[in-house]
Amino acid sequence: MTDASREPASPDQGSTYRLVVVNAGISDPSSTKLLADRVAQRVGAVAGEHGHRVAVTVLDLRELLPEMSQAVSSQLFGPKFTAAIEALRQADGIVASAPVYKAGPSGLFDTFFQVLDNDLLIGKPVVLAATAGTARHALVVDEQMRSMFAFLRTLVVPTSLFASTEDWQDRSLGSRIDRAALELVLLMESGFEKKLRGDGWSSYQHEFGSAGGTELGIDLGSDLMKLATGGALPPRKKG
Amino acid sequence: MQFGIFSVSDITRDPTTGVTPSESERIDAIVKIAQKTEEVGMDVFAIGEHHNPPFFSSSPTTLLAYIAATTERLLLTTSTTLITTNDPVRIAEEYAMLQHLAKGRMDLMLGRGNTGPVYPWFGQDIRQSLPLALENYNLLHRLWREDVVDWEGHFRTPLQGFTSTPRPLDDVPPFVWHGSIRTPEIAEQAAYYGDGFFANNIFWPKEHYQRLIAFYRQRFEHYGHGSQKEAIVGLGGQAYIAKNSQDAKREFRPYFNEAPVYGHGPSMEDFTEMTPLTVGSPQEVIDRTLEFREWAGDYQRQLFLMDHAGLPLATVLKQLDLLGEEVIPVLRKETEARRDPETAPAPTHERLVKAKYGEAAPRQVRPNANRGDNVTGTSPYQDTEQEPAFPAL
Numbered sequence: 075m076t077d078a079s080r081e082p083a084s085p086d087q088g089s090t091y092r093l094v095v096v097n098a099g100i101s102d103p104s105s106t107k108l109l110a111d112r113v114a115q116r117v118g119a120v121a122g123e124h125g126h127r128v129a130v131t132v133l134d135l136r137e138l139l140p141e142m143s144q145a146v147s148s149q150l151f152g153p154k155f156t157a158a159i160e161a162l163r164q165a166d167g168i169v170a171s172a173p174v175y176k177a178g179p180s181g182l183f184d185t186f187f188q189v190l191d192n193d194l195l196i197g198k199p200v201v202l203a204a205t206a207g208t209a210r211h212a213l214v215v216d217e218q219m220r221s222m223f224a225f226l227r228t229l230v231v232p233t234s235l236f237a238s239t240e241d242w243q244d245r246s247l248g249s250r251i252d253r254a255a256l257e258l259v260l261l262m263e264s265g266f267e268k269k270l271r272g273d274g275w276s277s278y279q280h281e282f283g284s285a286g287g288t289e290l291g292i293d294l295g296s297d298l299m300k301l302a303t304g305g306a307l308p309p310r311k312k313g
Numbered sequence: 314m315q316f317g318i319f320s321v322s323d324i325t326r327d328p329t330t331g332v333t334p335s336e337s338e339r340i341d342a343i344v345k346i347a348q349k350t351e352e353v354g355m356d357v358f359a360i361g362e363h364h365n366p367p368f369f370s371s372s373p374t375t376l377l378a379y380i381a382a383t384t385e386r387l388l389l390t391t392s393t394t395l396i397t398t399n400d401p402v403r404i405a406e407e408y409a410m411l412q413h414l415a416k417g418r419m420d421l422m423l424g425r426g427n428t429g430p431v432y433p434w435f436g437q438d439i440r441q442s443l444p445l446a447l448e449n450y451n452l453l454h455r456l457w458r459e460d461v462v463d464w465e466g467h468f469r470t471p472l473q474g475f476t477s478t479p480r481p482l483d484d485v486p487p488f489v490w491h492g493s494i495r496t497p498e499i500a501e502q503a504a505y506y507g508d509g510f511f512a513n514n515i516f517w518p519k520e521h522y523q524r525l526i527a528f529y530r531q532r533f534e535h536y537g538h539g540s541q542k543e544a545i546v547g548l549g550g551q552a553y554i555a556k557n558s559q560d561a562k563r564e565f566r567p568y569f570n571e572a573p574v575y576g577h578g579p580s581m582e583d584f585t586e587m588t589p590l591t592v593g594s595p596q597e598v599i600d601r602t603l604e605f606r607e608w609a610g611d612y613q614r615q616l617f618l619m620d621h622a623g624l625p626l627a628t629v630l631k632q633l634d635l636l637g638e639e640v641i642p643v644l645r646k647e648t649e650a651r652r653d654p655e656t657a658p659a660p661t662h663e664r665l666v667k668a669k670y671g672e673a674a675p676r677q678v679r680p681n682a683n684r685g686d687n688v689t690g691t692s693p694y695q696d697t698e699q700e701p702a703f704p705a706l
Contacts, residue, residue: 147578148516150587282495283524290524292497301447302502304454307467 088125091262093117094165095132098172098183105205107134109237110171112248113201116255117167124259131161135182142182145189159190163286167199167262168228171235174206174214187222191284196227197270199261201254203235212236227278229266231257314648315659316641317357318350318633319392319549319616322370325623328571333623336369340376342626343369346619347380349630351387353637356659359392359422359616364431374407381415388661389415392513392549392616393424393492397442398435400469401449405456405477412482417662422490422511422547423450425499441468447502450491454506457486460678460694476693483675488660490547490614493525500525504532509545509660514589514605515618516574522548523608530610543657547614548605551590554635558593564628565592572622595639602640603647611652613659615644 095114099106110132118128138145141152151159162168172183200223204215215234223230233254241247280289293299301307320343326333334342347358358380362373370376377389389411394404404421411419425446426432432439448466455462456477465471481487490509493499494517503510510529512522526546533544553568555561562581569581569592578584585592591601606612617636620629658664666675678694 143577144575144579144583148575148584150518150575150579150584152583152587282497283521287520292501292528294501296498298443298447298498299501301444301451302498303505304451307444307448310467 088127089263090127090129091121091166091259092161092164093128093130093167093169094161095130096135096162096168096170096183096186097132098135098170098180098186099205100136100173100180100182102134102136104173105237105242106171106173106203109203109205109235109251110169112251113169113171113203113235113255113258116251117169117201117258120252120255120259121262124263126259126263131165133158133161135186138186139182142185146185149189159194159286162190162198163194163288165198166267167201167258168195169201169203169258170219170223171203171205172219174204174211177211178214179204179219184222187226190226191281191286191289192226193278193280193285193289194226195223196275196278196285197267198228199258199267200228200230201233201235201258202230203237203254206236206238209238209240211238229261231261233257314612314645314652315356315388315614316644317355317359317388317390317614317616318346318619319359319361320346320370320620321361321392321618322363322368323573323621324367324369325573325621326571327623327625328567330625334625340369342629343376343620344380344383345626346629346633347387347389348384349633351384353633353641355633355637355641356386357388357390357614357616359390361392362395362426363428364398364434365428374411377419378411378414381411381418384418387418389419390490391421393422393426395426396423396446396449396453397425397439398432398437399449401453402456402469402472402475402477404449405453406479408487409457409477409479409481412487412662413479417482417485417666419662420488420490420660422492422509424492425496437468443496443498444468447498450489450502454486454489457481460697480678480694482662483666483670484678485662485665485669485675488662488665490545494521495525497525497528500529501532504529504538504544505536507533507536507538509547509613511547511614512549512609514549515551516588518587519589519608526609539657540655542610542653542655545657545660546609546612547616548609548612549589549616549618550602550605551588551618552598552601552632552636552640553592553619554595554598554632554640556594556635558597561592561594568622568624576622595635595643598636598640599643599647602644603651606648606651611648611656613657 095110097107097110114130121128138154141155144150145155172179202215202219215236220230231254235254237247324339350358360370360373362370364371373391381389408421425442429439445468448468452464460476462472462475490511491499491503492511494512530541530544534541553561553565566581570576584590591598619632680693
């Protein structure tokens, strides 16, 4: 189902983009959250230069921890989880930021995205960011996080952000953040996600009630529906 | 409105004593639970079908036939019969046999089964589960309505001149419910044939079922079986009851915490809020159950899950006493007072016979003589128009 209730993001007259920051940092403040906030702040600034506004929603995954066990064990989403899913469903852009533990993004970060509907984030522009205590984890974003977001059919910006301890005193981190922010704004401006949902949504796999409970379209003309109503399956392909 | 019990047939360790019942003990217990269901004034008993431990119910018709023989009013059914891994020919035969022995006091609910490894044990593949279910039911539907069936499909060996025996009691097929919580094709099939639709209504928030029930009702009307209100809907539910709410919570919590499916996950408080589980006084169970019709519409059958998670037999029987004495009578009265007069009555064999024959006598089939070739031929029954082709003497 396409979401017709959303304002079209037209670059001509300026749009308000909904940016959702997903922060898996545990302490407050944490370097993971700091990195995500810097990206969000720069996205707001770049969008402003382009004549747009950005409304930021921050999801601190730590606050979902009490609801995480039931989400994992029983696919039951509590009120905070439900609100987080709704924010992501409406997001025009996402910043997802994780601390690296034991050579991978934290379990909290992975688990959160693993329990979402497969089609919740299709086509959404995403900036991926990670923090670590050592530069030896630098490829975690591209080698581990990017593959999960590829599975989720998101559009991850070309520049991945990674900050280990030494990066915080290096001005080049700031220029990479600027780059990623610009990439995200350009992708949001392109309206790619909305056009995809308008024209190509049915070509992705959906389950009844997926996409955060909005995927309620039923194709009554499918082969299975014909079978359900006393028909036969199409003949098997030979060979 | 029919009220009853449905069981998954799990054999679960009692977390308060550490004791796991033996298969034999649990099978004896389920018979007592079914008999008690009738004794306390409820209408329906349903058993699941599973083919792996820790479940015992691999052979529902055997169990239900035994229960039928030791009860008088109770309607026996399944929750569910696997329409995927069972050969539809065997379902047609076994359930028609049960229907005769139970004198019509039975129906069945079809489900797909979601345990991947079970499928290959029966020569099937879970990836084909949905088309398999749909095709198998199309065949089952014909086997109970046509004396002689020629059939060819994707999954099963073709049939030529096959007669499923015995023919349904009074030549009226058992009523079929289709159980599903998220598959529109199953709801569509139920609507197409004018069958019942059952949402298990346990373990998940009501939104999962609500949409599909609404879709089923629309399609039931679309196919001309009656209005949306006349569609045949059943719901599950889950409760643990004590005279007062605090005792119910205290008694059930250790079982909840260790239960299959939801144990070690949500808290009991969160789970009771998010799903239809009610742990409390009879009044709380009454109030919660009466809410179901507000989102599902008036419906025909309410089943409760009361015997899982390792609850010992004595506790389950006590639960059934409370349910039968303090909950069901009020629910009967209140649902009757609230239900829309347009709502269809719950399906029973007697109603189906009446609908088919009116005041006329139902068909009783008598086979033609055995021709000695062990094949029934084209007209197996004496009341069919074609003359039996006896060999010339």
